[in-house]
Amino acid sequence: MSSPVTDTTERRGLYKAFAASLSGTSLEWYDFAVYSSAAALVFGDLFFPGSDPLTGTLQAFGTYAVGYIARPLGGIVFGRLGDVIGRKRVLVATLLLIGVATFCIGLLPTHAQAGALAPTLLVVLRFAQGVGVGGEWGGAVLLSSEFSQAGQRGFWASAAQVGPPLGTLMANGVLALLAGLLTEAQFLSWGWRLAFLLSAVLVAFGLLIRSKLEETPVFKELAARGDRPTAPVTEVLRTQRRPLVAAILARVGPDVLYAMFAVFVLTYATKELDMSRGQAVTAVLIGSACQVGLIPFSGYLSDRYGRRLIYGIGAIGGAVWSVVFFAITSSLGTLILGVVIGLVFHSLMYGPQAAFVSEQFTARLRYTGSSLAYTFAGVIGGALAPLAFTYFLAKTGTGYVIALYIVVACMVTLVGLRLGSAVVDDEDLAVSRA
Known part of the structure; x- marks a missing residue:
């Protein structure tokens, strides 16, 4: 039986891990999301100028996709290191990598200043962002989940899941503030750069928190038993x-x-519904703010009622709502309603996701397995979606084809839930306690 001192120490470690996971992923997703928003709003004009605005946006989303395509490399490299040398050390490296890449994007010349060199450098830095994010997620999930107790893992593991909406909230908030304070000419000329340069301050804060964190109890026990893998990627695949x-x-x-209701909706609102950048960003801000509370609540619900049930409700609801969204959205009010409800269903999937994914793999291969799953799914889902959405909108002029794409994606998720294990091996996930 644990002593009060031990319980207090473990609880303090859990709180620190939750804070490190939440703050680190929020800062990294600020970096990733500020690029996503800029790709929808300004990068088409600045780095891919052309006569057709949708073509420029399509090219900008092409560099957005590069960030997802790079993730498997990050998942393979950093996932392996996370299972071999530990969670904490890897997470410091991933945060530093994505922060430096984002800061450098803020210094890039535009196409008008440097020609083809400008979009080339943008793609290289976006690739570096993707590598960092690819190695981040698996470790951030394990930080809080491997400190937590059985029956509470869905809630505590959701710390890493709050990072994307919180990062999106910060990114769009900064861009909205800059767009409101500056004229359009000033924003396009230099204002957008401030959102990227701010990354240096945020990453320094995140590094300070992570540098003080202890290694997870699960990894300590694996190291003490000499049970760390030598070729985790090969072992996972085998x-x-x-x-x-x-x-x-x-x-x-x-x-x-997420690609629909937090990224592409900015393009849809401005290009198809003739709304201002500020109105489109406002809708995403409100939806992201709601997610900050909904995601951990969904994780809690999955602890109580089961991961697959809550996750499945979100998938079915998201599929249905995507059709409704394009049927009702014509004004700012309906846009906000559509984004908020869309992100509610996303939260029902995203909250339990960290625990569901990590629980599929044994402890000694969990960083690698979780990272590979996260990154390869990102290529299939997140990387292609904005490109496909933009193409379908340009070719058909209707959102219903986009809705069909989302319905199919949600059905794929239901298949994954059916294949996955619903049984949690608590002896494997938790550490023995004195």
């Missing part, structure tokens, strides 16, 4: 194929839904 496929498929729907 022994954990079904869990890997289940985790990948389960992630497709949430990625596509």
Whole structure:
């Protein structure tokens, strides 16, 4: 039985891990999201100028996709390191990588200043962002989940899941503030750069928190037993194929839904509905703010009622709502309503996702397995979705084809949930306690 001192120490470690996971992923997703928003709003004009605005946006989303395509490399490299040398040290490296890349984007010349060199450098830095994010998620999830107790893992693991909406909230908030304070000419000329340069301050804060964090109890126990893998990627592909496929498929729907209601909706509102940048960003801000509370609540619900049930409700609801969204959205009010409800269904999937994915893999391979699932699903789901949405809108002039795409993605998620294990091996996930 644990002593009061031990309980207090473990609880303090859990709180610190939750804060490190939340703050680190929020800062990294600020970096990633500020690029996503800028790709929808300004990068088409600045780095890919052309006569057709939608073509420029399509090219800008092409560089957005590069960030997702780079994630598997980050997942392979940093996932392996996370299972071999530990969670904490890897997470410091990933935060530093994405922060430096984002800061450098703020210093880039535009196409008018440097020609083809400008979009080339943008793609390189976006690739570096993707590598960092690819290595981040698996470790951030394990930080809080491996400190937590059985029956509470859905809630505590959701710390990493709050990072994307909180990062999106900060990114769009900064861009909205800059767009409101500056003229359009000033914003396009230099104002957008401030959002990227701010990354240096935010990353320094995140590094300070992570540098003081202890290694997770689970990894300490694995190290003490000498049970760390030597070739974790190969071992996952050889022994954990079904869990890997289940985790990948389960992630497709949430990625596509997020790409619609937090990224592409900015383009849809400004290009198709003739709304201002500020109105479009406001809708995403409100939806992201709601998610900050909804995601951990969904994680809690999954502890109580089961991961697959809550996750599945979100997938079915997201599929249905995507059709309704394009039917009702014509004004700012309906846009806000549509985004908020869309992100509610996303939260029902995203909250349980961290625990569901990590629980598919054994402890000694969990960083690698979770990272591979996260990154490969990102390529299938998040990378292709904005490109597909932009193409379908340009070719058909209607959102219903986009809705069909989302419906299919959510059905893929249901298949993944069916393939995945609903049984949590608490002896494997938790550490023994004196």
